[in-house]
Amino acid sequence: MQFLLYALLPVKGKAVISGLHHYALEVPDLTVAEGFLQDFGLETGEKDGSLVAMCPGRHQEQVRLLEAPAKRLHHVTFTLRPGTMDAVREALERSGTPVIEPPPGAAGDGLWLRDPDGTAVQLLDEPQAPARPAAEVLVNMGGTRQRVDIAQWTRATEDVLPRRLGHSLLFTAQPGRMTAFYTQVLGLRVSDTIHHDMVTFLNAGPGDHHIFGFIASTHRGFHHASFEVPSIDAIAVGADRMRARGHQAGWGLGRHTIGSNFFHYNPDPWGSWIEWFSDIDQIDDCWVASDWDVPPHLWGAPPPETFLANSEPAPPKEPANEP
Numbered sequence: 001m002q003f004l005l006y007a008l009l010p011v012k013g014k015a016v017i018s019g020l021h022h023y024a025l026e027v028p029d030l031t032v033a034e035g036f037l038q039d040f041g042l043e044t045g046e047k048d049g050s051l052v053a054m055c056p057g058r059h060q061e062q063v064r065l066l067e068a069p070a071k072r073l074h075h076v077t078f079t080l081r082p083g084t085m086d087a088v089r090e091a092l093e094r095s096g097t098p099v100i101e102p103p104p105g106a107a108g109d110g111l112w113l114r115d116p117d118g119t120a121v122q123l124l125d126e127p128q129a130p131a132r133p134a135a136e137v138l139v140n141m142g143g144t145r146q147r148v149d150i151a152q153w154t155r156a157t158e159d160v161l162p163r164r165l166g167h168s169l170l171f172t173a174q175p176g177r178m179t180a181f182y183t184q185v186l187g188l189r190v191s192d193t194i195h196h197d198m199v200t201f202l203n204a205g206p207g208d209h210h211i212f213g214f215i216a217s218t219h220r221g222f223h224h225a226s227f228e229v230p231s232i233d234a235i236a237v238g239a240d241r242m243r244a245r246g247h248q249a250g251w252g253l254g255r256h257t258i259g260s261n262f263f264h265y266n267p268d269p270w271g272s273w274i275e276w277f278s279d280i281d282q283i284d285d286c287w288v289a290s291d292w293d294v295p296p297h298l299w300g301a302p303p304p305e306t307f308l309a310n311s312e313p314a315p316p317k318e319p320a321n322e323p
């Protein structure tokens with residue numbers, strides 16, 4: 001069934017989700033997961049009986065990991081803008097999306113539902129924790145001369161760890177339906193698309209070009225999550241650190257087309273990806289979405305052949321919402 005635009009929007013024309021809070025994966029070995037995420041630059045700990053990973057200096061879990069036989073996306077969690085929870089409840093009701101009990105292994109707070117792919121979604125009525133502060137990056141590029149009497153190489157590697165979780169992209173076999181749900185029921189907005197619905201980028205109002213999105217695939221799955229680091233140097237230093245610790249080289253350094261961010265991806269131990277980014281486009285209410293016919297990167301080596309492989313096992317038929 002087609003969603004009725006505007007009739008279902010929680011707050012007409014307003015983004016109600018303020019950002020991605022964390023994502024949760026089922027993985028076969030928590031010890032391997034913990035070591036990998038620590039090498040990536042996250043701190044790990046325990047919360048609500050789960051392994052969690054955080055950005056150093058930021059008081060918000062960014063990843064939750066639960067032990068299970070195979071890697072699988074367990075849930076995604078978003079924060080809501082203040083005062084929008086009641087409107088979201090009404091939008092869910094109008095769309096016929098039931099509120100559910102938290103899935104086993106998840107924390108019970110907030111509002112839980114399932115998206116059209118059957119993925120559990122948690123909505124928290126709380127603000128995002130501030131990202132770890134970062135110093136200004138002074139540049140001598142183009143016509144700009146900001147750095148005088150400072151040897152950049154002595155400072156470039158001082159602050160290189162992730163500051164915040166920025167976005168995640170999921171595989172889906174029904175990008176049109178998923179996009180309709182996340183925009184018309186949960187209030188995200190389309191930022192841009194590639195080849196119609198081959199890749200869809202969604203934003204949560206003024207801020208990062210995208211906080212969530214979809215890659216068309218044969219079935220649902222987790223593709224990647226991306227963490228902001230303070231500089232392009234931090235991305236390269238992170239990639240060096242992963243190589244030195246024996247991880248596969250991954251993809252990067254490059255600059256993306258859509259979103260424009262510098263990037264480097266590492267494959268995680270389960271066939272999906274984790275990314276550092278810096279210098280992502282910021283957008284506001286004036287941004288107009290476009291459809292593009294472009295490769296994912298403006299420059300840099302092409303992506304490995306495995307980059308768009310959905311390694312997640314096709315799940316058994318889930319009870320999908322029937323809005």
Ligand SMILES: [Fe+2]
Binds near residue numbers: 167224225226275
């Ligand atoms: Fe990304």
